[in-house]
Amino acid sequence: MPQFDNVSVVKQANIYFDGKCVSHTVVFADGSKKSVGVIFPSQLVFNTGAPEIMEINGGVCRVKLAGESDWKTYKAGERFSVPGNSKFDIETMETLDYVCHFG
């Protein structure tokens, strides 16, 4: 199963939106961070600080980026990018298993 090697993992979970999103932070040797997590079926709005790439490894969602009018569907094996200091609407139809790449 794919994994990240030679990393640090923060013990404490990140719990957002009353548990609809749960992730753990992974820190790489160069100081960069990613998070590995899940989003349960829901309709949520995420705000970004750093730019993000959301890598979908399981599940199905629809996403609408700030300033766009169309929703796009993403499923396992796909990814989408979000600018920094922005936000996106995400409707999760089947529980998402994701990796979020920051920066």
Next chain:
Amino acid sequence: MPQFDNVSVVKQANIYFDGKCVSHTVVFADGSKKSVGVIFPSQLVFNTGAPEIMEINGGVCRVKLAGESDWKTYKAGERFSVPGNSKFDIETMETLDYVCHFG
């Protein structure tokens, strides 16, 4: 924040009990494994293969080990041990943030 260093992390989440429990597997250099996860408020029965030590880093639960009649309460900073090939009842009152040590 406490973290595990020089480890591998499996990208894919482990989702149990319809999402009441979510964890990620951490693999150490010696091949040993732990999982970092959360358990949302619920009443569940977990079966063990290897012996487990559950380290509670947040939340509150009550636990009854197989063959015991008493429930014991555990909260952040505490831990409990479960024999291998056994099971335990766990009632989570406040979302648990945990590390499970195997073997």
